[in-house]
Amino acid sequence: MDFLRPAGWQEALAAKAAHPDAVPLAGGTDLMVELNFDRRRPERLLDLGRIRELYEWETSPDGVRLGASVPFRDLVGPLRARLPGLARAAHTVGSPQIRNRGSVGGNLGTASPAGDAHPALLAAGARVEAASLRGTRMIRVEDFFTGPKRNALAPDELIRAVHVDAARGPQEFAKVGTRNAMVIAVCAFALALHPHARTIRTGIGSAAPTPLRAREAEDFLTGVLDEGGHWEHGRPVPPAAARRFAELAAAACAPLDDVRGSAAYRRHAIKVLARRTLHWTWTAHTSRTGREGEASCA
Amino acid sequence: MRVNLTVNGRPRTADDVWPGESLLYVLRERLGLPGAKNACEQGECGSCTIRLDGDLVCACLVAAGSAEGAEVTTVEGLAEEDARLAPVQRAFIDAGAVQCGFCTPGLLMATDELLARDPHPADADIREALSGNLCRCTGYESILGAVRLAAERAAADRAAAEGGA
Numbered sequence: 135m136d137f138l139r140p141a142g143w144q145e146a147l148a149a150k151a152a153h154p155d156a157v158p159l160a161g162g163t164d165l166m167v168e169l170n171f172d173r174r175r176p177e178r179l180l181d182l183g184r185i186r187e188l189y190e191w192e193t194s195p196d197g198v199r200l201g202a203s204v205p206f207r208d209l210v211g212p213l214r215a216r217l218p219g220l221a222r223a224a225h226t227v228g229s230p231q232i233r234n235r236g237s238v239g240g241n242l243g244t245a246s247p248a249g250d251a252h253p254a255l256l257a258a259g260a261r262v263e264a265a266s267l268r269g270t271r272m273i274r275v276e277d278f279f280t281g282p283k284r285n286a287l288a289p290d291e292l293i294r295a296v297h298v299d300a301a302r303g304p305q306e307f308a309k310v311g312t313r314n315a316m317v318i319a320v321c322a323f324a325l326a327l328h329p330h331a332r333t334i335r336t337g338i339g340s341a342a343p344t345p346l347r348a349r350e351a352e353d354f355l356t357g358v359l360d361e362g363g364h365w366e367h368g369r370p371v372p373p374a375a376a377r378r379f380a381e382l383a384a385a386a387c388a389p390l391d392d393v394r395g396s397a398a399y400r401r402h403a404i405k406v407l408a409r410r411t412l413h414w415t416w417t418a419h420t421s422r423t424g425r426e427g428e429a430s431c432a
Numbered sequence: 433m434r435v436n437l438t439v440n441g442r443p444r445t446a447d448d449v450w451p452g453e454s455l456l457y458v459l460r461e462r463l464g465l466p467g468a469k470n471a472c473e474q475g476e477c478g479s480c481t482i483r484l485d486g487d488l489v490c491a492c493l494v495a496a497g498s499a500e501g502a503e504v505t506t507v508e509g510l511a512e513e514d515a516r517l518a519p520v521q522r523a524f525i526d527a528g529a530v531q532c533g534f535c536t537p538g539l540l541m542a543t544d545e546l547l548a549r550d551p552h553p554a555d556a557d558i559r560e561a562l563s564g565n566l567c568r569c570t571g572y573e574s575i576l577g578a579v580r581l582a583a584e585r586a587a588a589d590r591a592a593a594e595g596g597a
Contacts, residue, residue, distance in 0.1 A: 137433055137451035137497040157484045159495055163475055166493040169452040170473040179451055230542070230563020232475055234487040235494070315563035316476055 136178040143185050143265075146292060154289035156180040160203045161235030162190070163228065164244045176286035180292075188294070192355070197300040199263070202239025203294040206251075209238070217298055219305030219324055226309050229316055242257045242278065245285040245344075252279070253337030253343035254307045256382045259299035266290040272297070279344035285381050303327035304418035306411040308404045309339075310395075319339035320395040323383065323407035332356070332365050334415075336408070341387035341400045351382035351408065368420040376409050383408035437502050439463060440509030446496070455499045456480045456491035459506060467537045477497035478565030481538035482506050488545045490564075507537035510544060519589075520544050523582035524575075531569035538565045543579050552584060553579070 138156060140146040151154060156178035159165055168174040182188055188203035198216055209217060209224035210233065220238070227250045229231050242262055243250040252275070260275040264287055273297075278286050287293070305326040311317030319425065322339035333356050336348045358375045359365055371379075389400035435446045444461045447464040454473075459465045460483070469553060470481035480491040483505040510518040517525070520543045530536050539562060546553055547560035553561065558579045567575060 135451040137495070139497060139500070140527060159498065162493045162495050162498065163490075166495060167456060167474040169495075175452070179495065179497070181495065198558060228475065228477065230561060231478060231481055231488050231490045231564045235489055315560075365572050405450075 135176065137181060137193060138180045139184060140301065141184050143187060143294070145187055145292075146180065147267050148263060149180055150292050151290045153178050153180070158182055158292060160237055160243070161205065161430065163232050163236040164240060164246075172381045174315075182292070188319060195300065196297060198298050200238055200296045200298060202242075202295055204232040204239075206236050206238070209355035210280055210329030216300065217254075217300050217425040219254040219258050219307050219326055220251060220298060221323065222305070222307040223309075223322070225251045226250055226307070226311075226317070226319075226322075228313075232316075232366055234295045238296050240273075242285065242293055242296065243287075245279055245283050247279075247282055247344055248319045248322075248340040249345065250307075250319060250322065250339065253322050253339040254305070255296065255348050256345060257307075257324035257398050258301060258425040259306060259324035259326075259328075259335065259336045261297045262286075262293060263290075263295040263297060266292070270294065270343065276347055279346075282343050299372065301325065303329040304415040306414045308407045310407070318394060321387075321389070321400045321403050322409070323404055325408070325411040326414050327419050329365060331420065332360060333361070336383060337403060338383065340394075341385055341389040341404050346386065348383040348408070351379050351386060355379045355412070356381055369414060371416055378411055379412060380405040380409040433497065435496050435500055437438070437499050437504055439465065439504045440506060441569075449496050451495075451497055453496045454492050455482075455484070455494040455496050458496045459491060459504070465506050465508050469534055469537060471534070475564075476566070477535070478538040478542065479535050481541040481565065483545065485540065488542060491586060505541075507540055510540060518544070519585055520547065520578075520582045523585060524578040527574050527578035527581050529571060529574040529578035531567075532538075533573045535565060535567040538568070539575060546579070547583055547586060551590075552583060 138149050140149050142180050157176040159179045159181045168179040190201045192199045206224035206227045209221050214221040238251045241251040255275045261272040261277050273286050278345050307324040309322040315405045319340040321341040324337035339345050384401045384405040389397040391397050433449050434451050440514040446458045468482050468491050471477045471479045475493045482491045503569050542565050
């Protein structure tokens with residue numbers, strides 16, 4: 135096995151072009167488990183730890199360009215106000231030790247259906263900046279996940295950054311697990327209100343082969359809010375509509391039975407989380423104060 | 433491959449490191465520092481917790497090659513040069529927070545990091561800071577007590593130092 139340790143980004147892209155089989159290594163919180171347990175023996179590791187710009191972020195009125203290796207810790211901390219949904223998701227990742235090393239770029243690279251960042255990115259609106267010696271392209275996050283632990287990157291591409299839209303309304307993330315820390319999601323749900331566009335977006339985790347948006351649920355609720363004049367008068371979503379929204383969210387799932395939970399339980403839990411996050415976000419929107427406090431499992 | 437790093441303030445070199453090897457393996461098997469424990473090897477138990485360039489991390493999930501040039505602190509680096517126990521170590525003993533002892537090094541590292549960052553942690557902060565460290569003797573109440581005791585003693589020391597100044 136070779137250990138490649140490029141000193142800069144161009145060198146990293148050149149190494150990936152020369153060795154498309156090289157497995158990128160950022161925080162190591164996913165990959166090292168596979169190496170420790172002999173599940174994987176790649177020919178080459180491509181350690182990105184020396185590339186400082188991957189640990190940096192830039193903000194603009196449109197959103198945040200989040201370097202691929204920015205640890206979850208920084209999302210819970212300095213980026214919390216700008217990216218509230220992603221911050222909540224980041225807060226449920228592993229433990230402090232894991233959040234110090236794990237990153238959104240790593241989450242995307244692994245592309246696990248249970249990755250905590252994914253539902254929040256789907257709900258907020260995000261694009262993955264993929265780079266190679268051939269150039270840079272932006273991949274919408276909903277087009278990024280192509281299968282369980284598979285993504286849309288070409289063999290010579292690396293994730294440079296993730297562009298996350300600025301939050302212009304309340305965002306929530308809720309996750310089901312057996313405790314608050316060190317939990318791989320049984321399932322997770324994210325919801326973001328986009329009042330400027332009068333739309334809402336969702337993200338479902340760990341309840342289908344890939345993370346996904348519940349598009350029918352989104353369209354239904356967007357229609358209800360629009361037709362009912364809710365964006366103007368701010369009245370609560372009618373209970374029947376909230377129930378229907380939750381049912382449509384559950385219908386979007388294609389879950390499996392596995393050691394963490396049954397398919398039936400996951401569908402039920404997504405229904406509960408969808409209704410709950412709708413209540414939280416709409417209440418926050420109408421009171422015009424963000425829900426403060428600790429991220430927690432639902 | 434060769435890995436050069438600073439461990440507990442001393443420059444160290446490990447040779448013949450396999451590229452997929454963890455920093456934990458290097459510390460324990462190549463550098464003779466068995467304080468960080470090897471248990472789950474997947475970042476779930478926290479018994480291999482160390483500081484890497486100041487950050488609290490699970491050494492089992494750090495590739496040894498990624499630690500080239502890094503500053504590492506292990507539990508062996510907490511005590512004074514003359515082997516006097518660090519205040520957090522003393523507090524764990526005095527509070528009866530050490531049972532079988534396997535989780536203790538990781539908990540000491542997490543506690544040390546917490547109190548350096550937040551000298552007066554609320555109970556919720558302590559629980560969150562220690563959430564990545566498992567104790568299978570289930571001695572958590574005494575462990576929480578040890579963290580509080582260490583914080584109280586540090587506060588008393590600071591007050592005494594100010595009073596004497």
